[in-house]
Amino acid sequence: MIPHSTTHHSLPGLRTALRRLAHRLNLPVEQRARLALAVTQVAAGELGAGRSVTLHASAETDPKDGEPVLAVRLRTPLAPRPPSPKELKALPLPAERMPGAAAVWRLPQPQPSPAAHGAPPVTELLEEELKAAVARADALAEDHKRLKHELAETNSGVLALYVQLEERDEQLRRAHGQMLRELEDALRPSxxxxxxxxxxxxxxxxxxxxxxxxxxxxxxxxxxxxxxxxxxxxxxxxxxxxxxxxxxxxxxxxxxxxxxxxxxxxxxxxxxxxxxxxxxxxxxxxxxxxxxxxxxxxxxxxxxxxxxxxxxxxxxxxxxxxxxxxxxxxxxxxxxxxxxxxxxxxxxxxxxxxxxxxxxxxxxxxxxxxxxxxxxxxxxxxxxxxxxxxxxxxxxxxxxxxxxxxxxxxxxxxx
Known part of the structure; x- marks a missing residue:
């Protein structure tokens, strides 16, 4: 299944090919969606101008740590300028720029799936990504709700502690004032x-x-x-x-x-x-x-x-x-x-x-x-x-x- 290389002249064709490739390689759904958004963002200008792009995927070794990775390269041979490193870092899935490629994504080597040879319709892949996004949003909302509850309880505890400290401080002020008044009375004879x-x-x-x-x-x-x-x-x-x-x-x-x-x-x-x-x-x-x-x-x-x-x-x-x-x-x-x-x-x-x-x-x-x-x-x-x-x-x-x-x-x- 790897290596893989295809040339594309339109965004819909690029997206479809990328999603099917990611499905066959058994990439996680959220990672697949981020990769599709990132590749589309880099290629949009070229394809919109009528120029072609090439998508290449291969198994490689990460030069930084020697671990096996899946390298996805997007080549734009006719582009007037490649995207800057800052632009690549700001993508939904950050990328690097290497010689001969507009952008390179290095992903952990996925484990092949027994059913990886099947290619479901693109709509099914999109629905799967949408469900993953909704589930992620629901999880974030639940985390936010839980954190708000914990924060409210913390604030309530802090407020109660603050009230206790204020009461204690007032008691100390009264005791201090009484002590000073007694000292003053002792120092100032009748x-x-x-x-x-x-x-x-x-x-x-x-x-x-x-x-x-x-x-x-x-x-x-x-x-x-x-x-x-x-x-x-x-x-x-x-x-x-x-x-x-x-x-x-x-x-x-x-x-x-x-x-x-x-x-x-x-x-x-x-x-x-x-x-x-x-x-x-x-x-x-x-x-x-x-x-x-x-x-x-x-x-x-x-x-x-x-x-x-x-x-x-x-x-x-x-x-x-x-x-x-x-x-x-x-x-x-x-x-x-x-x-x-x-x-x-x-x-x-x-x-x-x-x-x-x-x-x-x-x-x-x-x-x-x-x-x-x-x-x-x-x-x-x-x-x-x-x-x-x-x-x-x-x-x-x-x-x-x-x-x-x-x-x-x-x-x-x-x-």
Missing amino acids: PVRVPGVEMAVHYEPAGTDAPTGGDLYDWFVLPDGRVHITLVDALGHGVTSTRSALDVTHAVRTLALEGHPPESIVARTDEILLPFDRELMATVLLARIDPADGRLSLANGSHPPALVVREDGTATFLEVRGRGIGYPLPGSEHLLHDKLAPGDLLVLYTDGLTESRRDPREGEQRLLEVARAHRHLPIEKIPGAIAADMHTVILHPDDTVALTVRRTHEDAHAS
């Missing part, structure tokens, strides 16, 4: 309660992801009955700056309880902490208030000035020059003395309250006006009200502490 003064504080972090920034405060009663207040703003944000600020407040508290004068505490704190943390930088404001007579003393290390609002509405900033911890020549240059009369309000704060605005000086002026407007509110509401009004414009978010102390008409010695 107001001191002594006759003659009332105190309140408002703290606001730069962001909810780091609610334990470098702005800390501390207040306690000294052995002589005076109230000591420390306000610290350590460089940076987050837990690292919290540790730095906590170191400062602890050192200041120790020095104050040991009896060191307030004007020396800033410099002494720098001497104590800097050998252990050369990167530490913090501004510090120290205030001492005598609840009995309202006497006030302030020491400052690069911190924003305290603000005092008198009961009649007059207000002034209490400026004390000095340099903070980690700065060159740290310490307060002197101790400022003042006196709070009953009804007077003292406002201590970190720079996040005033420097969040376009101009710090404008921020200080607005703070003066806001504190004056809220001075008669209950003490526990004043710091939050001040912060709310100051933060209507925030250009540079920063940790913020607003701490207020008001002298009361209550006699400190009455108790």
Whole structure:
């Protein structure tokens, strides 16, 4: 049966001869159909122009791997140009171009069929190819349906997992937030309660992801009955700056309880902490208030000035020059003395309250006006009200502490 060679002058004759040859050679139906489409596509131009083509089939050895193959060659001796390799690769059954042939198809050597000598009508061969194509399409449709079902189940599982992860993430966020709130409560002591003064504080972090920034405060009663207040703003944000600020407040508290004068505490704190943390930088404001007579003393290390609002509405900033911890020549240059009369309000704060605005000086002026407007509110509401009004414009978010102390008409010695 092999070799086989025929010359053709029309597409129908070529197709018929090719299908009968493929049937006799026992080629698979789908491969036969692809071969017929590919050969027709290459020969169509030549036969349409009235030129002949030659179809040749022979048993050969594949030069690449030495396996026996069926080689089907289509020769177009009068063609003005042969098809390009790119065109041959794009055929329904890809082909190669070899010398003396327009295209060569190398197919696995088929096994002869006992009934291969019979040649059924072409319509029967076409119907067989059509059935194979329909069966292939049905199989692909079934695979597509199965894959869609599997994808839907996978998507459903992924969605359920996503929901579980979201719920878990929310639980972790709540637990994290609770832990940070507990840490914040531990780091920020409740107001001191002594006759003659009332105190309140408002703290606001730069962001909810780091609610334990470098702005800390501390207040306690000294052995002589005076109230000591420390306000610290350590460089940076987050837990690292919290540790730095906590170191400062602890050192200041120790020095104050040991009896060191307030004007020396800033410099002494720098001497104590800097050998252990050369990167530490913090501004510090120290205030001492005598609840009995309202006497006030302030020491400052690069911190924003305290603000005092008198009961009649007059207000002034209490400026004390000095340099903070980690700065060159740290310490307060002197101790400022003042006196709070009953009804007077003292406002201590970190720079996040005033420097969040376009101009710090404008921020200080607005703070003066806001504190004056809220001075008669209950003490526990004043710091939050001040912060709310100051933060209507925030250009540079920063940790913020607003701490207020008001002298009361209550006699400190009455108790």
